[in-house]
Amino acid sequence: SQQGEEDPQALSIQEGENATMNCSYKTSINNLQWYRQNSGRGLVHLILIRSNEREKHSGRLRVTLDTSKKSSSLLITASRAADTASYFCATGAQGGSEKLVFGKGTKLTVNP
Amino acid sequence: GAGVSQSPSNKVTEKGKDVELRCDPISGHTALYWYRQSLGQGLEFLIYFQGNSAPDKSGLPSDRFSAERTGGSVSTLTIQRTQQEDSAVYLCASSSPGLSGNTIYFGEGSWLTVV
Numbered sequence: 001s002q003q004g005e006e007d008p009q010a011l012s013i014q015e016g017e018n019a020t021m022n023c024s025y026k027t028s029i030n031n032l033q034w035y036r037q038n039s040g041r042g043l044v045h046l047i048l049i050r051s052n053e054r055e056k057h058s059g060r061l062r063v064t065l066d067t068s069k070k071s072s073s074l075l076i077t078a079s080r081a082a083d084t085a086s087y088f089c090a091t092g093a094q095g096g097s098e099k100l101v102f103g104k105g106t107k108l109t110v111n112p
Numbered sequence: 113g114a115g116v117s118q119s120p121s122n123k124v125t126e127k128g129k130d131v132e133l134r135c136d137p138i139s140g141h142t143a144l145y146w147y148r149q150s151l152g153q154g155l156e157f158l159i160y161f162q163g164n165s166a167p168d169k170s171g172l173p174s175d176r177f178s179a180e181r182t183g184g185s186v187s188t189l190t191i192q193r194t195q196q197e198d199s200a201v202y203l204c205a206s207s208s209p210g211l212s213g214n215t216i217y218f219g220e221g222s223w224l225t226v227v
Contacts, residue, residue, distance in 0.1 A: 033215065035218075041201070041220045041221050042116075042203065042218040042219055042220040042221055043155075043203070043205075043218045044218070045215045045216070045217070048215055088154065088155065099145060099157060099160040099168060100145070100157075100216060101157060102147070102154050102155035102157075103154055104153060104154035105154050
């Protein structure tokens, strides 16, 4: 099964609202990353948080990591219609190869 | 080029035919990945190349799938005797582990339709 599992599977909000997406994983990790995908094509890296970090910010993005609960959250503040996309978390296993394992993603719709 | 380049961007093939998908990674990136994504689904890991190490082929779904990476750069994913369930977007990505914290950079994908 997938290492990372996002929830909810789908999220619909109004422009200006905050969007929170969660990711859970199963094994020990080196880092956790969030990616964004528009229209089923290439993914774009958003943010990486290392296993020894608890919170990280990048613009309107805030990521938290709780290694004791094996979970992470991605918060998008003051959402815009252009934030509409699918968001995936990906984990890099501790002590393993560099390959990233992706979850199934959260489909975010921001209504204008 | 500056990014990961994949070709073809779209391919329609008849069931039973072989297809080859090409990936040109970012120059200097030692790691290369292939993922598959079916409509509305997550990314399924297929294969991972890192430098001169033996590739991690643990994600290849059957022996009809194979991939090679020549000269540590360009990679080709080959699907033999295609089946309808092979229809998906095939995404290639590359990275330079250690320099970018293993951030991987994706191409735009090759959309394969088997009819």
